[in-house]
Amino acid sequence: PIHSATVSAPTNIACIKYWGKASSHYNTPINDSLSLTLDQADLRAVTTASCCKCFTEDKLWLNGKEVQMNASTLKRFRACVDGIRALASDKVDDITHQIVVTRSEWETMPVHIASYNNFPTAAGLASSAAGYAALVASLVALYDAREEYPGQFSAIARQGSGSACRSLYGGFVAWRAGGEREDWSDSIAEPVVDEMHWEEIRAVILVVSNKEKETSSTKGMETSVTTSRLLEYRAKHVVPQRMKEIEKAIQEKDFESFGKVTMMDSNQFHATCLDTYPPIFYMNDVSKSVVTMVHVYNEWAEEIRAAYTFDAGPNAVLYTLEKYQVELLALVLRYYPEVGEGYVNNSELRKEAME
């Protein structure tokens, strides 16, 4: 028989950015980071993990096409498959209650992974986060895997892609850099509040470009770590304080502080990219005009109603509160009319904003 499980995972958008690896072997960061996991609606990956004695080897398909894995992808893929499989349980038949696959038998069966995502891969919308989180979650479901300590699954997802570890939880999630333990098993994600804690928060995504980004984050942060003194300073002297500030802001639902820290951290991340040698430019002119628009809007409102953040690409993510979302969308549609019909995926909201 073929055993299989299908699971989906949403992407997450960082407010305090992960940029720079402490260990490339364990894929661990030089600083803590914090993000919001989006709802299961739009930006997500859906993954099916199957295994069978009848398969000849492990295989991976992405959006229907088989992936020929290079050394780096293979290492990430293996870390996830082997990591979760090592935590497998016996498979018990629902009806007969008989063990149908023993823990150790799982290892004799190759696994086939088929993953789909419904948004531009590598356009800097952290699709690797959803991708590897869905991979790990599908394997957990397939093998009925159990954690030996809280956060262990996230430590495995981290080895697929750093940002993926945060997508295993909903709501606001912190990734603690770790490093006290030799094997980096303390580099794990954890929710900072209950998933339902701040339900009024909204993320508006402006797809400025869906082209593949020019410098992958893995490659980019490698160059930043070796050349940017600003990055070193940031990791040591800026992020620890910001993590405290933003966690407090989230706990107190203080959008003013949350928004300010988020924007400043995005700006500093892009400043470290500029400080990288040779420099990396992720934001383009449209991205920069979005920054200006948000500041003009907040000045007009005399309070922070929207906050922007940019990852390793030109696309903008705007955080706002439910009560300002129509106002903000109206502004976006006025300045970026090309984001019109068909692009605002929530048609009701769009209609309201157009009026």
Ligand code: DP6
């Ligand atoms: C700018 O998680 O894609 O989105 O660990 O090498 O796979 P790897 O990197 P990745 O980097 C994401 C960087 C970022 C910031 C963030 O999500 O925190």
